[in-house]
Amino acid sequence: MLETNTPSKAPVLIAGGGIGGMAMALTLHQIGVPCVVYEAVPALQPLGVGINLQPNAVRELYDLGLDHHVLDRIGIQAREWALVGRNGREIYAEPRGLAAGYRWPQYSVHRGELQMLLYRTVLERLGPQAVQLGQRVAGYRNDEAGVTALIETRDGQRREVQGAVLVAADGLHSAVRAQMHPQQPPIHWGGAIMWRGTTPGVPIRTGASFVGLGSLKHRVVCYPISQPDPATGLATINWIAEITVDNSQGWTQGDWNRRVGIDEFIHHFEGWDYGWIDVPAMLRGASQVFEYPMIDRDPVATWVDGRVALLGDAAHVMYPVGSNGASQAIVDARVLGAALQDQGVGPAALRSYDEQLCADISALVLRNRGAGPFGLLGLVDERCGGVFEDIDQVLPKAEREAFMARYKAAAGFAIETLNAAPPTVRP
Numbered sequence: 001m002l003e004t005n006t007p008s009k010a011p012v013l014i015a016g017g018g019i020g021g022m023a024m025a026l027t028l029h030q031i032g033v034p035c036v037v038y039e040a041v042p043a044l045q046p047l048g049v050g051i052n053l054q055p056n057a058v059r060e061l062y063d064l065g066l067d068h069h070v071l072d073r074i075g076i077q078a079r080e081w082a083l084v085g086r087n088g089r090e091i092y093a094e095p096r097g098l099a100a101g102y103r104w105p106q107y108s109v110h111r112g113e114l115q116m117l118l119y120r121t122v123l124e125r126l127g128p129q130a131v132q133l134g135q136r137v138a139g140y141r142n143d144e145a146g147v148t149a150l151i152e153t154r155d156g157q158r159r160e161v162q163g164a165v166l167v168a169a170d171g172l173h174s175a176v177r178a179q180m181h182p183q184q185p186p187i188h189w190g191g192a193i194m195w196r197g198t199t200p201g202v203p204i205r206t207g208a209s210f211v212g213l214g215s216l217k218h219r220v221v222c223y224p225i226s227q228p229d230p231a232t233g234l235a236t237i238n239w240i241a242e243i244t245v246d247n248s249q250g251w252t253q254g255d256w257n258r259r260v261g262i263d264e265f266i267h268h269f270e271g272w273d274y275g276w277i278d279v280p281a282m283l284r285g286a287s288q289v290f291e292y293p294m295i296d297r298d299p300v301a302t303w304v305d306g307r308v309a310l311l312g313d314a315a316h317v318m319y320p321v322g323s324n325g326a327s328q329a330i331v332d333a334r335v336l337g338a339a340l341q342d343q344g345v346g347p348a349a350l351r352s353y354d355e356q357l358c359a360d361i362s363a364l365v366l367r368n369r370g371a372g373p374f375g376l377l378g379l380v381d382e383r384c385g386g387v388f389e390d391i392d393q394v395l396p397k398a399e400r401e402a403f404m405a406r407y408k409a410a411a412g413f414a415i416e417t418l419n420a421a422p423p424t425v426r427p
Contacts, residue, residue, distance in 0.1 A: 011035050012345060013149045013163035015137035015176055017044060019111070020312030020329030021169035022118035026064050027337035027425060029125050033345055036129070036161075037122070040136035040170075042154060044119055046112030049196045049290075050225040050238025052078060052210065052323035053109060055102040056413040057330040062104060063423055066121065074117055075109030075225055076235075080209040083376055086218075086386045088274035092376055092400045096210070103419050108210065108225045108238070111326065138175050140166050142306035164345045165307045167336065169329070172297070174314035180305045185298050190319075190369065191247035192217075192294035194240050195265050197286030201237040203228065204277055210323070213277070215386050216371055216378040217244035220269065220279050239282055240320075242294070243268050251293045260291045294319055296369060299362030304354040307347055309336060315358075318365045321372035324411050328361060331412065334424040341425060364410055373407045376400060 012028055014021045017039030028035040053061070053075075061071065068077070082093035097106035122130055138158075139150040147166045151159050168176035177184070203224040205211065210223040219242050224235040243265075262284055272279035283289075296318050303310040312329030335356055339349040371378055379395055380386055388394045408414045 009034065010146050010162050010164045012340075013038065013137070013147070013161060013166045015149070015166065015168045015174075016170035016312075016314070017041075017115075017119065017131055017133075018169060018171060018312065018329070019115050019118060019326050020314075020333055021167075022115065022122050023060070023064075023330045023333035024167050024169060024311060024336065025122045025126060025130060026118065027333050028340070029122075030064060030425060031337055031341045033340060035126070036163075037131045038135045038137050038149070038151060038161075039131060039133050040154075042134040044116065044133070046110065046116045048111030048115075049198060049240075050108060050223065051111045051114070051320075051326050052223070053107040053114075053330075054324055054327040054411070054413045055097060055104040055106055056418050057327035058097075058104040058107055059418070060330050060334045060424060063334075063425060064121075066117070068105065070117065071105075071107055071109070074113040075107045076208050076227055077105040078108050078208050078210055078223065079206045081373075082205065082209055082211050083374070084211060084213045085377075085380060085388065085391075086214050087388070088213075088276075089388065089391065091380055091391050091395070092404070094404065101415050101419075102413075108208070108223050110225050110236075110238075114326070136175070137166070137168070137170060139179050140176060140308050142308065147307040163307075165309065165340075165347075165350060167309050167311050168314045169311045169333075171313045172295070172317045174310065176308060177300075177310055177314050180308065180310065181300045184300060187295050187297060188369075189247055189251050189293045189295045190244070192242055192244045192319075194242045194292045194294055195260065195283075195289050196238075196240050196292065197283070197289040198225070199237050199239065199282050199285035200232075200234040201282060201285065202233055203235050203237070211277075212374060212377070213272075213279070214377070215381050216374060218242070218268070219374070219377065220272070222277075222282065237282065239286075241265065241269060241279075241283060251295075256295075257290050257292045260289055262286070262289060265291075296365055299358075299365050301358075302354055303358050304347075304350045307350065309350045309353060311336065316361045316365050319368040319372065321368050321374050322364075322407065322411055324364070324368075324413075328364075328412075331424075332357060338425045360410075360412075367407070367410055373404060376403055379403075 011034040343349040
């Protein structure tokens with residue numbers, strides 16, 4: 001069955017109701033542009049595990065009216081980022097968010113809770129018809145005065161919807177990106193396998209610290225994503241356990257994420273008990289664990305085709321080593337919104353968005369593939385095999401700080417630059 005829907009005032013069409021798609025919808029509402037979100041799943045659920053929102057993204061949420069009064073309900077303000085060697089000794093630590101001097105905090109949140117917060121806000125501000133569930137954007141057609149999205153429903157029906165522009169925030173397996181770049185290489189897997197879960201535990205170090213422990217190819221990352229329970233003192237600790245293996249045969253598990261038992265991987269972390277953290281106990285405390293390959297896609301030359309623009313993971317899925325995947329999706333939405341505000345809802349605005357972000361964020365994808373800020377662990381591995389008594393003798397403080405400063409500048413959250421920047425979207 002083929003239906004055609006031609007609205008009298010064509011809205012912006014958004015493919016995908018994830019974090020990027022919902023941020024785009026809220027931004028369009030803020031600047032007075034009508035829009036509709038098309039999401040493939042029949043019901044949104046708070047799926048996923050912990051993520052970090054960098055100050056550059058939190059600034060944009062604040063400008064959308066989602067300030068600390070709201071965000072504190074779904075996460076906590078991070079205060080520290082630290083790397084610790086396999087011997088349990090500190091390699092590098094720095095304050096984060098407000099403690100580092102940013103005007104906005106960094107947040108550690110549950111990804112699904114953030115998505116649901118944005119979804120509820122979209123429904124409140126735009127109305128229930130603004131999000132069409134169970135409808136997948138399967139392709140597009142650029143027309144003379146607009147764009148046509150090809151919609152597929154879960155019961156097999158097809159229809160066409162006309163819009164002013166199409167914003168494709170449809171994720172890693174984006175159908176829109178596949179049409180825009182039919183010759184794109186397959187998903188890239190570098191050999192890293194991640195096991196992710198959450199465990200009740202007592203927060204370590206500052207009580208709101210992001211800690212990476214181990215070596216470049218064999219590590220654990222953990223951080224709290226909730227305030228401690230007043231009665232027990234236990235918070236929800238998000239953790240990622242990771243090893244890197246030979247990837248010459250490609251990913252052989254079939255599923256891109258699957259639930260696994262603790263015993264399938266915990267042997268990689270036996271003996272990782274340092275007193276201040278007992279890694280095996282933390283891993284065993286999770287009620288469920290999921291396995292993921294660490295994947296990304298090779299960058300493409302452009303995110304735009306006429307009246308169609310890619311956003312978020314559809315544009316730049318990247319290794320989760322710099323805590324900037326979700327953050328960048330939010331920033332994408334705001335930069336695109338500002339371009340639409342300044343240049344009108346058409347191809348010129350999309351080209352401006354592409355020119356501002358595509359090249360720089362494509363470089364960030366490759367930087368993260370090369371370990372991102374965890375590259376410090378690689379330097380320690382190279383110089384001393386990960387075993388040291390005094391880190392300054394291995395990697396001087398000035399060198400560590402310069403490494404991190406370069407990464408922050410590339411990722412768009414250098415303190416002075418961000419603090420001095422005017423709002424992305426004009427009030």
